[in-house]
Amino acid sequence: MIRLQNVHKAFGKNRVLRGVDLEIRDGETLTIMGGSGTGKSVTIKHMVGLLKPDAGQIWVDGLEISNANEARLHQVQMKFGYLFQGAALFDSLTVAENVLFGVRNLRPELMDRAEELVVQKLALVGLKPEVADMKPAELSGGMKKRVGLARAIAYEPSYILYDEPTTGLDPIMSDVINELILGLQKKLGVTGIVVTHDMKSAYKVSNRIAMLYEGRIVADGTPQEIQNSTNPLVKQFITGSAEGPIQMAVRAYE
Numbered sequence: 001m002i003r004l005q006n007v008h009k010a011f012g013k014n015r016v017l018r019g020v021d022l023e024i025r026d027g028e029t030l031t032i033m034g035g036s037g038t039g040k041s042v043t044i045k046h047m048v049g050l051l052k053p054d055a056g057q058i059w060v061d062g063l064e065i066s067n068a069n070e071a072r073l074h075q076v077q078m079k080f081g082y083l084f085q086g087a088a089l090f091d092s093l094t095v096a097e098n099v100l101f102g103v104r105n106l107r108p109e110l111m112d113r114a115e116e117l118v119v120q121k122l123a124l125v126g127l128k129p130e131v132a133d134m135k136p137a138e139l140s141g142g143m144k145k146r147v148g149l150a151r152a153i154a155y156e157p158s159y160i161l162y163d164e165p166t167t168g169l170d171p172i173m174s175d176v177i178n179e180l181i182l183g184l185q186k187k188l189g190v191t192g193i194v195v196t197h198d199m200k201s202a203y204k205v206s207n208r209i210a211m212l213y214e215g216r217i218v219a220d221g222t223p224q225e226i227q228n229s230t231n232p233l234v235k236q237f238i239t240g241s242a243e244g245p246i247q248m249a250v251r252a253y254e
């Protein structure tokens with residue numbers, strides 16, 4: 001289980017997280033929705049120790065990680081797969097080397113069966129073994145996301161962080177990625193944390209959806225509850241209306 005308790009994070013004067021409370025239960029897929037720049041990526045980076053909170057605590061399976069030493073943090077990071085926003089593949093490395101990147105660093109003992117691992121993980125995301133020798137520049141956007149996903153699951157993590165898994169993909173490829181997320185939850189029993197503003201995807205893959213706004217979680221519920229929410233912030237966000245209490249454009253100039 002992951003628990004964020006009253007997490008605060010500022011970058012200079014930019015107070016991004018202002019008391020985030022959030023719990024992710026084992027086996028569920030939780031989606032964090034919220035406008036651009038609200039701190040969704042910043043929130044999930046705290047879960048793997050890539051960012052440290054200014055105040056508050058982050059618990060992963062009973063360990064408080066914001067004060068954990070390097071060795072403990074390393075142990076926690078092994079539990080996470082991370083699909084980075086925009087896939088973030090290494091252009092100079094082949095697909096196989098990209099897939100193995102985390103394995104080499106976090107689980108070197110698995111490198112004995114590296115080739116088998118690559119083929120297996122590529123198959124899980126619906127890619128043929130031939131793709132292993134290609135470079136990212138030769139791949140379409142959808143293929144890149146899949147390779148990013150294969151990399152995220154390569155060392156069999158119990159948690160996967162999906163940062164904007166469907167952004168920039170056509171509706172069909174988006175749905176393929178949604179199916180993969182659902183499949184990983186079912187087949188591997190992974191706990192998923194998805195960041196997205198693609199509401200169709202959020203409704204499909206999530207057991208629960210939480211909304212981040214002005215540094216806090218302002219709503220939290222099942223997809224059904226979110227769809228029926230009377231909270232004006234939620235209503236405005238899910239209908240994508242420029243009129244309402246959310247003032248995104250204004251915030252950038254504050």
Ligand SMILES: Nc1ncnc2c1ncn2[C@@H]1O[C@H](COP(=O)(O)OP(=O)(O)OP(=O)(O)O)[C@@H](O)[C@H]1O
Binds near residue numbers: 014016038
């Ligand atoms: N390493 C950093 N240093 C300084 N500021 C940062 C850093 N990371 C994020 N920020 C700032 O924190 C805010 C939240 O960024 P974040 O990337 O979490 O947004 P987001 O909700 O993921 O948005 P998007 O939907 O556009 O990806 C932004 O104002 C951003 O500029």
Ligand SMILES: [Mg+2]
Binds near residue numbers: 041042085
């Ligand atoms: Mg982001």
